[in-house]
Amino acid sequence: MKRFFIPAFAILATAGLVIAAEVKSGLSAGESPAAFNVKDITGPSKGKSLCYRCQYGAKPVTTIFTREITPELAALVKEIDTAVGANKDKNHKAFLVLLTDDADAGAKQLEKLAAEQKITNVPLTIYDGIAGPEKYKISKDAAVTVLQWNKMRVQSNHAFDSAKLTGEQVKAVTADTAKLFN
């Protein structure tokens, strides 16, 4: 048993070192986010297709594009959900966009995520196609791309090649969330 634990720990540690590297993906700072439709799975427009980018307009917005749901990604969503709740007076808005080729399976994943993490402020939505909306330039190498914009201009961009985000990476994103209101 001891012999098993050592290599297993080593594998996990090694994996922890290589996962979730930053990659280039998504709109750059200063670019304007384009309109696109998503299917709302858990938000106030649950069951409908709509353009949240359009609905949120010039408000400060955090948008998470992801191709997989992991515990680490769930932790990021929870952090953003908390931030939106805390910044209601500043009109902070957010939505998650799951990029998937199977909307039926994706919807179940998002419903589970919302229930387990008690996500109430961040609509969890689906874009039915893994490449995402063309104008957003989501890289095929990016498992997660977080864009934050205000007054229709992107202020920060974080992209990762895996959804197994480290605590530091989550903090880096949320640190930029705080800057949205400056």
Next chain:
Amino acid sequence: MNSSIKARIFDQVRASFRFAMPLSFSRCLGILLLLAAPLAQAGSSNSLMDISADGKLLACSNRDSGTVSIVDLGTNKKVREIPVGHKPEGVCFIGRSHSLAVAVYHDDQIAILNADDGTTIGRVDVTDEPYGVVSTAGGDKIYATLSYPGQVVEIDVATRKITRTFPGGAFNRGIAIRADGAQLFLTEYYSATVLAIDIGTGKIADRWPATSSDNLSRQIALHPTRGKAYISHIRSATERAQGEGSIFPYVSIIDTPPAAAPAEEAKPKKRRKRIPMDSFIGAHVTANPWEVAITPDGKRFFSVFSGTNDLYACEVLDDDYREIVWRATVQLGNNPRAVRVSPDGKMFYIYNALDFNVVAYDAFSLKKSATIEVAAGPLTEEVLQGKRLFYSALQPMVGRRWISCSSCHPDGETDLRTWQNPEGLRDTPPLGYMAYTHPLHWSADRDEVQDFEHTIRGQLMQGKGLIRGRTNPELGAPNKGLSKDLDALAGYSNTHKLPFSPHAKAGLSEAAQRGKNLFFSQNTLCATCHSGPFYTDQKAHDVGTGQDDPSEKIGPRYDTPTLLGLYKSAPYLHHGKAATLEEVLTSQNKLDRHGKTSTLTPGQIADLVEFLRALPYEDPEPQAKALGLKAIER
């Protein structure tokens, strides 16, 4: 936005849609490949329209007219219109010849025509519902999908005989043939699953499943060099009947490896991608994608949307990721159902099914160069207007563009789905013989098609509606006569009929005859409610199915549906909980409230099912007339 501003924008967009490229290595390679293989092979993928290999002739199926029109592409004039039978669908030129094959859907025939002189060379009887048809490059064989019973037939052109029948997919409609003639690719209409059939063995060699809600995939086209197949389809998200949450348009792209496919374990996991056409260019929504086409050089891609009457012109990316990018939108005529590119790639042609014309466009500038009338309008003015409304995903029918009547009732058929409607689960009924089977809806809560003004204005369609002024409540004072357009919609909706069942082509079998006796016997009491030539008493009854759905709001009494066409409309019952006719008579009728069936032996159940599958085996209208039943015209 006024029309002149729109026109300027389109001109700008058109101007941007030019793929000026240097003569790169890849382009040189493309030219060499073009010279080496017949990439723009006529008849290589199914369509309502085809262009001969020499680029001189265009043929199109006129579903409403029962004809095929031949157009001289040198003069852009129709040279002849050939009667072929009821509801022709797929048409293809055979090899490099000017001979044509046409799938005559309702007559269960493949017609072979001479486009040069308009003569019918021959007709080949098939089991049922031929839909798509393609030809080998050499023109010695043609292959046709039989939507029902889900087969592919191989026909020897010289002898006009069926040489082989392959098992295909359920309700397979789309069909394409590889340039090397090694494989066929099929689409299952109601699932958008794609199948590959090895022509040598006749066996299914590969399968690309779709998601559980994908639906209505009727055509497939192959890329000339990239090992990709392209299909358009919708998604029927049945959990919500709401304009912006029910029907979604897609193009899906399938990785099609060479016929000598790698071992199963070597295949990449992702072999199918989907592109949402309601979020392809901003938040612009399109509806009811029908066909796609690719230029012979493989660089450009076109997709037509029959509900929003538009086309996306796209650039093909060789990236195995995004695959296609939007370059321009072109407004088309009414109900465009087909797009085809000329062999030289310079022109593309659109078939506007409800304008009865073909429109030619420059494939680079996207400018319209000719409008060719291909058939005299076979419909009355009223029915034509009603049909245009039925297929429209635009105002005044629809507010949010995603959906039209035809999204769930394509050509009066069913989408084979059970929807979570506000009143409970509701299986989509086919519209055949609706003129004789009012009231409408499982809940019998509408007594005229005009009552669907409430649906048009409601959450599902969110349209402005067709009545100007006050609308009467459902089942209240008639809405008929309040709107010419609404009456036209009713007029079209009431035109649908049904072909004879393929299970009774030679009359009722012995088993079906035994089943008929049981059906009309006092032991089963089936005919007490399923009476008359349309097998309905047009009344609502509680048959014990009203407690099965917790979301039910109106039951437990449901309108007696017609039984005509049951053989291809599973699932059954108002809530769709019976997957088969056997289940209707057994597991879904344990208390004998839906006829007395619990005492029947398994053999008797099988006989009864055989009879139900044979409906209709005779034309019900003469009997209806003899009984004094009148069809509702509008």
